[in-house]
Amino acid sequence: MVYRKYQPSIALLPFVRCYYVWESHRAMEGALEVHSPPNGLGGMVFNYEDPYQVQDAKGRWEDVPRSFIAGQFTKSYTLRLKGRPGMIGIAFGPAGLANVLGVPMIAFTNLRIELKLVLGSEADQLENRILESKTSQQRITLLEEFLLKQLCKSRLAIDREDYALASIVQQKGMLSISKLSDELCISPRQLRRRFTEKVGVSPKLFSRIKRFNYVSYLSTSASSNWMDIVDEGGYYDQAHFIKDLYDFSGKKPSDFINYYRAMPALIGA
Incomplete structure (x- = not known):
């Protein structure tokens, strides 16, 4: 398993904490369970290999969407990676998603919402380009271009x-x-x-x-x-x-x- 973080461009620093890549270059022999407590951040995740799973309140394991937006979590949750996981994510500042995408974060609290339900066909296009990319740097470049475009369209106002x-x-x-x-x-x-x-x-x-x-x-x-x-x-x-x-x-x-x-x-x- 390899986990790496990458800094965003200067224009996105007020809104994005980092990009991260978490992947395995070969199939895992078993499953890896990771406990994740609240961190005060929002997120956007793209699984370009096997999607990971999360455990629900009844102890059942469920696959996460291929790409999704995650809101603030108020309790710890457990995720499980198996097969050949590969994902790239955006860790947004606490109000980063609201400022960049113009969406109220209260709608995402303790949830992972499939990206296309929020962005429509634009999400499908971005997801397909992420899946077609061969390197982490190519995927980060796509995400940077997408976020900068969204930022230009947003009616950003510091309040x-x-x-x-x-x-x-x-x-x-x-x-x-x-x-x-x-x-x-x-x-x-x-x-x-x-x-x-x-x-x-x-x-x-x-x-x-x-x-x-x-x-x-x-x-x-x-x-x-x-x-x-x-x-x-x-x-x-x-x-x-x-x-x-x-x-x-x-x-x-x-x-x-x-x-x-x-x-x-x-x-x-």
Whole structure:
């Protein structure tokens, strides 16, 4: 298995975190299961080899669409790769999909929606060109051209939700949403409604996810200390930290650390 990330062009940096390629050059002997907690990002994925599977709430495995848009996920999910997987994806910033495609992200929360249901025939054309490409660089070039074209067509306007989003990300989720709404001269209810439409989750939940992402990063460091992590993450006590860790990853702290420290070797990064 090989997992690689690629930087977008300068014009797309405000909206796209990275492109990634995850593939195997030969058929896998068994299946690889990977647990993925919330990361605060949206996505677009194209499977040019065997599509992977995801496990539903009843434990059943389902194939993902050949190409799809993924919204914000609020719980951890498990994916399974088998056969000869090959995919290229776009990791969008929290509001990247809304800004580039002009679609409300609330419609995609906890879902993977087949791309052609959103973009119609344009999705079929892009998918076919991705399938016909022979190299990762050719596929990235196609995605860059597509996104730049979409960006030119979008009615992009930086608004209060973007400011709120930037503040939450900058402060790693450790801020008062009430004070943030005061700064923006907007009621908490209005901020919640508009933010949720653009990002897919409420400001409060998004803040929890970003703080979880930050403490996850801290906890997988070899020199991590529980009390330091709790303090650095702005938690009232260790119990609140453990609750967030379990809510978003489904794992106990020790299991979480052991699993995610081993993740790079597991996925081939």
